[in-house]
Amino acid sequence: MARGKKIYEGKAKTLYEGPEPGTLIQYFKDDATAFNAEKKAVVDGKGVLNNRLSEFFMEGLNSIGVPNHFIKRLNMREQLIRQCEIVPLEVIVRNFAAGSMSKRLGIEEGTRLPRPIIEFSYKDDDLGDPLVPEEYIIAFGWASQQDMDDIVALALRVNDFMAGVMYGVGIKLIDFKIEIGRVWEGDFMRLIVADEISPDSCRLWDIESGQKLDKDVFRRDLGNLTDAYTEVARRLGVLPTNGPAAANSVIN
Structure with missing residues (x-):
């Protein structure tokens, strides 16, 4: 699905005009930031994992009647959302x-x-x-x-x-x-x-070890952020095909 004009770029995502009125395409970047962007890095595969995990949670919320902007995932890094x-x-x-x-x-x-x-x-x-x-x-x-x-x-x-x-x-x-x-x-x-x-x-x-599996890994230099997010995706059964390395095959 072709992107329209870029309308907003944040620290972790970029928004483009969608194919229909009232829709946007949300692109998940590999950029990681902390402390109001004072600390920055590019973390290979983070955007792919966040796209898949956000899809999983938003679809779950839809299934229990919690309204949200998610329409569908388009590819490994992009999803179609409602404009709001x-x-x-x-x-x-x-x-x-x-x-x-x-x-x-x-x-x-x-x-x-x-x-x-x-x-x-x-x-x-x-x-x-x-x-x-x-x-x-x-x-x-x-x-x-x-x-x-x-x-x-x-x-x-x-x-x-x-x-x-x-x-x-x-x-x-x-x-x-x-x-x-x-x-x-x-x-x-x-x-x-x-x-x-x-x-x-x-x-x-x-729950057992107290190991952090979120962005605090990056904030506090506790290890590899992609590994932490991959573990969350693995447990939830939403790992993308070929794992985070699939990010390398996605058109940026």
Whole structure:
């Protein structure tokens, strides 16, 4: 399927016009970034793995009635998605303390939280995606109160699905972040899960060993990132044909 004009390029993905109105082609790059892009690298095969894993999770969410932007995978690096207006928030769901939460609150990493905690950060790379309270979000018009109620409900449903799937393959879902988009169906607007769901946007620890299988491997120099993502894909049964090396055969 031919790509249209490039309309956006982020740190890990590029968006192109799709073949039909209201569609986009999302291309997964091999670029890895951390600390607001202060640390950068190219990791062979990462885009292939994230494409396949995001397809797996989005299809799973579709099967349980959680609306999202995924339409179909086109090839090893691209998928067809619904175009939507992105709410300018990252929605973070935490099941265990880790990362910035542990630093902010002095809670040991891996401590189970009393219940899933949802945080919001304002999407602005220049500001470092600062955490914002719900009151700010509503006051500045980024989302309405009804939107926020719907976003929380969506996030918790994604959490239930993801945590169950990961537990079934021996992986603990520490936390994850998602983005939410608005789509219009006639005169009605609804909210859907957008962007991607992959080890780039989750913290995943092996239940038995505590081994990290997510982007913290890159952030903290804990080993080979492709190997970590490949292990997640292997356990879920979604490895691409010929493994991550198939990335080399994909037209960039």
